[in-house]
Amino acid sequence: MKNNILPGVLAMAAIVVASNILVQFLFGQWLTWGAFTYPLAFLVTDIMNRVYGREAARKVVFAGFVVGVACSFVGTQITGEFGPLVTWRIAIGSGLAFLTAQLIDIAVFNRLRDGSWWRAPVVSSLVGSSVDTALFFTIAFSASLSFIEPANDVSWAGEVLPLLGAGPSVPLWVSLAVADWLVKLALALLALVPFRIIVGSLTRGTT
Template identity: 80%
Template sequence: MKHHLLPGILAMAAIVVASNILVQFLFGQWLTWGAFTYPLAFLVTDVMNRVYGRDAARRVVFAGFVVGLACSFIGTQISGEFGPLVTLRIALGSAVAFLTAQLLDIAVFNRLREGAWWRAPMVSSLIGSTVDTALFFTIAFSASLAVLEPGNDVSWANEILPLLGVGPAVPLWMSLALADWMVKLALALLTLVPFRIIVRSLMHRAT
């Protein structure tokens, strides 16, 4: 393994592990604490892409994907109040969403890398975050995909309630997805500052 990839791989692994743990703890009515750590994966991917290039970013993403699979497997072996902490649908949704969104982030970033410094990380993270949220919550909780795991009762996630408590009546999982998506968008903007600082620091060391 090339030594310059190690910090990125360790950072990505730490984010994935922390998010898998923190997703078990609620933050308010619509979020979990994991919603605030997981979006940092896009920061790691974008920093690696900017400093070391597309291939390095992909290697870091695939390392994070493997760690995520391991976390999901462990979660399936741990029983909580309502059954396994991680169901097949959650594991599948997490894996598909992570890999698709992160690779899309890399592709979009690469297309925009020659523009203003902030454009590539901002646009790629916004697009990747949107795809990530849509894929995960749909695969994990939508009643239309119950065939993926017939024995998994997700009726609680499909209870019809006002969107975020104030909007039109929709399945609960859509409110959870919207809240998660809004946090991702906010962090995509806020992490532009550490992105700039970290990239400058790494570029300076390289010279």
Template identity: 80%
Template sequence: MTKLLPGVLAMAAIVVASNILVQFLFGQWLTWGAFTYPLAFLVTDVMNRVYGAAMARKVVFSGFIVGVICSLIGTQIMGEFGPLVTFRIALGSGIAFLSAQLLDVAIFDRLRDGGWWKAPVFSSVIGSSVDTALFFFIAFSGALTGVLPGDVAWANEALPLLGAGPVAPLWVSLAVADWGVKLALALVALIPFRLITRKIIAHAA
């Protein structure tokens, strides 16, 4: 439990911070939460490298529980256009987080014996891609309007992709921008990943 605690606390802090910061815009296509949420993959990968896949999955499930609690609280807080967290956003967030993080753990574990950078890069890039695709499609796609409750007409407004590309629903631009940040941070996170894992392993030796 002592080994698990730092990972659980770090994951919880990231999930809570991201749920708060997602309410604040950064430019036209992003929120501040886009810059904190990808750190969840860093925490998962560090725990996986140091303590193994089973321990990493426990940290993932703890983050999922915290996320569910944040979503439940968000559904009770009314903003200018209704609840801060709608059912579709809560559902998309939960499914995307759990699916992407568990996939990250599995891929990392499969590649752990390769070069030190290979497992965190491939697991984070693939996990982040799945996370983005699942969340934005479930939360905002007009294709699910007849299945899931909630008004997502605003997210399906046809606009040039990222303001300059082919015409696509607004949510696609939001997803592409979010995905780009996740990929960039997956590469940047290699530095703290290497430093943190080496320090923990050296300290435990």
């Protein structure tokens, strides 16, 4: 089976670029449009892992990481109404969360790949998504990590409000993280449909 990872690299790059653009646009009170495109990165990783193996999936992830770093760097150089479009905390959080979560996704998938067809993509995506959300929002917005970029005022993210507008009182960034996490979980389940279809198509085309 030939390791043709170029489509995976292009798909991952497109998702990363689109998510970096769409994250600038709000969807409701707790989300951005990027929350609906970024989780597709886990779908791409899992498809590559299932069809071409762990090493191919890692190459796709590292390609996505490089594209993400480039997008973040460009964002730090563009000044919007409230300062740089991408702060260094967001850039660091985004890159570290992406790389860590995707590599964990690959490791978990590989441990479960011999079970039922749906088990590996579901569990790996859920674990990876949880790690991704926790790392990104903590690094980017937690007051305890303000030393990373002292000049960046993220006090707005620490405003104490009811969780998602109805739960216990928590910092705003926690509500943002929970909303993002719930979307990732929902999309991880919905992604089983394209995962099954695409894997089946690629497997038939490479055997």
